Amino acid sequence: MQTRIEIPQPDDWHVHLRDDTMLAAVVGYTARRFRYAMVMPNLVPPVTSTSAARGYRSRILAHVPSDAPDFRPLMALYCSPAIDVEDLRSGVDEGTVAAVKYYPAGATTNSGDGGTSMLDFLWLFEALADLGVRLLVHAESTDPSIDIFDREVAFLETELVVVRDRIPELDITVEHVSTRRGVEFVTEHDRVAGTITPHHLTRDRSDLLAEGMRPDLYCKPVINSADDRSALVAVATAADPSFFLGTDSAPHPTTAKYGPRASAGVFNAAYGLEVVAEVFERAGALDRLAAFTSVNGRAVYGVPSPDHHLRLTRTTIDADVASTLTTASGEQVVLFGADEAARWTIESV
Numbered sequence: 323m324q325t326r327i328e329i330p331q332p333d334d335w336h337v338h339l340r341d342d343t344m345l346a347a348v349v350g351y352t353a354r355r356f357r358y359a360m361v362m363p364n365l366v367p368p369v370t371s372t373s374a375a376r377g378y379r380s381r382i383l384a385h386v387p388s389d390a391p392d393f394r395p396l397m398a399l400y401c402s403p404a405i406d407v408e409d410l411r412s413g414v415d416e417g418t419v420a421a422v423k424y425y426p427a428g429a430t431t432n433s434g435d436g437g438t439s440m441l442d443f444l445w446l447f448e449a450l451a452d453l454g455v456r457l458l459v460h461a462e463s464t465d466p467s468i469d470i471f472d473r474e475v476a477f478l479e480t481e482l483v484v485v486r487d488r489i490p491e492l493d494i495t496v497e498h499v500s501t502r503r504g505v506e507f508v509t510e511h512d513r514v515a516g517t518i519t520p521h522h523l524t525r526d527r528s529d530l531l532a533e534g535m536r537p538d539l540y541c542k543p544v545i546n547s548a549d550d551r552s553a554l555v556a557v558a559t560a561a562d563p564s565f566f567l568g569t570d571s572a573p574h575p576t577t578a579k580y581g582p583r584a585s586a587g588v589f590n591a592a593y594g595l596e597v598v599a600e601v602f603e604r605a606g607a608l609d610r611l612a613a614f615t616s617v618n619g620r621a622v623y624g625v626p627s628p629d630h631h632l633r634l635t636r637t638t639i640d641a642d643v644a645s646t647l648t649t650a651s652g653e654q655v656v657l658f659g660a661d662e663a664a665r666w667t668i669e670s671v
Contacts, residue, residue, distance in 0.1 A: 325603060325608065325635070325636040326633065326634070326635045326636070327599075327608050327609075327611060327633070327634050328631045328632065328633045328634075328671060329611055329612040329615060329616050329631060329632055329634065330612060330616040330617070330627055330628050330630075330631055330632075331356070331357045331392075331616065331628040331630060331631060331632055331670075332355065332356055332357070332567060332595060332615035332616045332632070333356050333357055333358040333359065333566075333567070333615075333616065333619050333620060333625075334352060334355075334356040334358070334359045334360070334567060334568065334569050334571070334591075334594075335358075335359075335360045335495070335517050335566055335567065335568040335619045335623070336360055336362065336458070336497050336498065336517045336519075336568030336569060336570050337352055337356075337359045337360065337361060337362065337568075337569055337570070337571050337591065338361075338362045338364070338431075338570070338571060338572040338573070338587070339352065339359075339361055339362075339382055339395075340365075340573060341365055341378070341381065343649045343650045343651045343653070344573055344575075344649055344653070344655075345381065345382065345385055346385045346649070346650060347573075347647055347648075347649040347650065347655070348571075348573050348589070348591060348647070348655070349382060349385045349386060350385075350386070350387045350390065351571075351591035351592045352393070352571065352591045353386045353387060353390035353393035354387065354389065354390045354393075355591070355594075355595055355632075355668070356393070357392055357393065357394060357628050358394050358395075358396055358619075358620075358623075358625055359393070359394070359395050359396065360396045360398060360420065360421060360458070360568070360623075361378070361379075361382065361395045361396065361397055361398065362398060362423060363375070363378075363397070363398050363399055363400040363423055364400060364423075364425060364430075364431060364432040364433060365378070365432065366432055367435075368400035368402060368432070368435050369397070369398070369399055369400050370399055370400050370402045370404040370405055371399070371404070371405070371406070371409055371413075372399075372409050372410070372412055372413030372416070372418050372419055375397040375398075375399060375413060375418050375419055376397075376413075376418050378397065379395055379397050379418070382395045383395070392628070396420035396421070396623075397418060397419055397420055398419070398420060398421040398422060398423045398458060399413070399419055399421075399422045399423070400422075400423060400425070400435065400436075401422050401423060401424040401425065401436070401437060401443055401446065401457075402435055402436075403442075405422070405446060407445075407446070407449045410422070410446075410449065410453070410455075411449075411453060414453050414455055419455070420455070420456075420623070421455060421456045421457070421458050421495075422446070422450055422455065422456075422457055422458065423457075423458040423459075423460070423497075424436070424437060424440060424443070424457060424458065424459050424460065425437070425460045426438075426460060426462060426463065426464045426477065427464065428464050429460055429462045429464050429542060430460060430462070430542035430586050430587075431542075431572065431574075431585060431586055431587055433460070436460075439481070440481045440482065440484070440485050441481075441484065441485070444485070444488060444489070447485060447489050447492055448489060448492075450492060450493075451489050451491045451492040451493075454493070455493075456493040456494065456495055456622075456623070457492060457493065457494050457495070458494075458495045458497055459482060459494060459495065459496055459497060460497055460498075460542075460543075461474050461477045461478055461482055461496050461497065461499075461504065461543070462474055462477050462542060462543045463476040463477040463480070463481075470544055471527065471544060471546055471547070473543065473544075474499075474500050474501050474503070474504050474543045474546075475501055475503045475504070478496070478503065478504060478507045479503075482494070482496070482507075483507075486511055486514065490512070490513070491513070492513065493513050493515075494511075494513060494514045494515070495514075495515045495516065495517060495568075495622070496508055496514065496515070496516045496517075497516075497517050497568060497570065498517060498518070498519050498522060498541075498543060498568060498570045499516040499517065499518055499522070499554065499565070500522050500543040500544070500545070500546050500550060500554075501543075501546050501550045501553070502549060502550050502552075502553035504516065505553045505554065505557050505565075508564050508565065509557075509562070509564060514564070515564045515565070515566070515622050516564060516565050517565070517566060517567065517568025517570070517619075518554050518557075518558050518565055518566075518567065518568065518614075519541075519568060519569055519570045519588070519590070519594075520567075520569060520590045520594040520597040520598050520601075520658070520659060521539065521541065521545060521570075521588045521590060521597075521658060522545060522546075522551065522554055523551065523554055523555055523558060523597070523598065523601050524551075524597055524600075524601060524662075525539055525545050525551070526545060526546065526547055526548040526550070526551045527544070527545055527546055527547060528548065529545065530544070530545050535584075537579045537580055537584035538579060538588065538656045538658065539588065539658075540579075540584045540585075540586055540587075540588075541570070541572070541586050541587055541588045542586040542587075555601060555605060558598075558601070558602075558614050559601070559602055559605040559607035559610060559614075560607075560610070561607075561610040561613035561614065561618075562618075563613070563618050563621065563622075564618070564622075565614065565618060566614055566615070566617075566618035566619035566622065567594075567598060567614055567615045567619065568619075569590050569591060569594045570587075570588070570590075571588070571589055571590045571591035571594060572586075572587030572588060572589060573587065573589040573591075573655045574587050574589070574655065575649070575653035575654060575655055576646075576653070576654045576655070576656060577653065579656070588658045589655050589656065589657060589658055590657075590658040590659055592644075592647070592657045592658075592659070592663070593643070593657060593658065593659030593660060593662060593663035594658070594659060595615065595632075595634070595668060596634075596659060596662045596663045596665070596666040596668065597658070597659040597662045597663075598611070598614070598615060599611060599634050599636070599662075599666055600636075600662040600665065600666070602614070603636060611634075616628075630670060630671065631670075631671050632668055632669065632670060632671065633668070633669050633670075633671045634666055634667070634668050635666065635667045635668075635669075636665055636666050637665065637666075637667070638665075641664050641667075642664070643660050643663045643664050644657060644660070645657055645660045
C-alpha cells in the first residue's frame with residue numbers, strides 16, 4: 323500500500339550551514355529540498371554586519387549544487403553590541419539582511435558572543451520593530467540553578483515576555499519550540515511565531531537517556547518530555563498558522579559528538595522532511611503537511627510561493643539509506659532520521 327501527497331516546495335526557517343569544508347558537505351542537503359532557508363549567523367567570528375552576511379551568502383551559493391538552482395538563503399545577523407543600526411538598515415534595504423538572531427551567552431554552539439540579558443538590546447529591538455525585521459530568539463535560560471528541562475520556560479517567562487511587553491510591535495520568532503509552555507507562549511501573544519524541529523516532533527527525553535545517553539540526539543534546547551512532544555505534534559498537525567518548520571539542522575563531526583562532552587546539535591537536513599511527513603501521516607493529518615512545511619512560514623516572512631512541488635510517497639517496503647556523510651577533510655557526520663527516510667521517497671514535480 324502507498325500513500326502519496328504533493329506539497330509546494332518547502333522552506334527551512336532555521337538552519338546551520340556552518341562554513342568551510344562542513345558547509346561544502348552539507349549545503350546540498352538543504353538546497354535540494356528547500357527553497358528558502360534562514361541561515362544562522364553563529365560562526366566564529368559571528369556574522370554581525372551586512373558585509374559579513376554578504377560574504378557568507380556568497381560562500382554558501384558557491385557550494386550549492388547545480389541541481390538546486392532555486393535555492394535562496396536568507397541571512398540573519400548575530401545580535402551583538404557590534405551591530406550598527408545604520409548598517410543594519412542598509413542591509414535590510416539591499417535585501418541582504420532578513421532577520422537578527424538573539425543567543426543567550428553560552429546557551430549553545432558558538433554562543434559565547436551572545437547576550438546576558440535581552441534588556442541590554444532594547445535599542446536594537448526597537449530598530450528592528452521600526453524596520454519591520456523579525457527577531458529570532460534562542461529561548462533558553464543559562465542560569466545553572468535552573469533544571470535543564472525547565473530552561474525554555476524560564477527564559478520565556480523572565481526575559482522574552484518582558485521584551486514582548488516593552489515593544490509589542492516587534493515581530494518575534496521563538497526558535498525550536500520544545501515545550502508545551504512554549505507552544506502556549508506563542509499562541510498567547512500577537513506578532514509571535516514559532517519554529518518546530520523534526521527531532522523535537524519525534525523524540526523525547528526517554529529516547530535521549532533511557533537506554534544510555536545518545537549523543538546524536540543531544541541538542542539545545544534539550545529534547546523534553548513525552549507530554550511536551552505531544553503538544554508540539556498537536557499544534558503542528560493542526561496547521562496553526564503561527565507554527566512552521568525550522569529544522570535547526572546543526573552538523574557536528576562524530577569527534578565532537580562522541581567525546582567526554584557531546585556538542586549540541588542534530589543534523590537532520592538530509593531526512594528532516596521524511597521525518598515530518600511520518601509524523602503527519604501517523605497523526606492522520608497528511609493533508610495539513612503543506613501548511614506546516616510550505617505555507618505558514620512564507621506568510622509570516624512575506625516571501626512568494628514556488629513554481630513547483632515535491633511529491634512524497636510512503637511505501638511499506640523499507641529501503642537502505644545512508645546513515646552518515648563524510649566531509650572532504652574526512653570528518654563523519656551522523657544523519658538523523660534514517661528510519662523514517664527508509665519509508666518515504668521524495669521527488670520534484
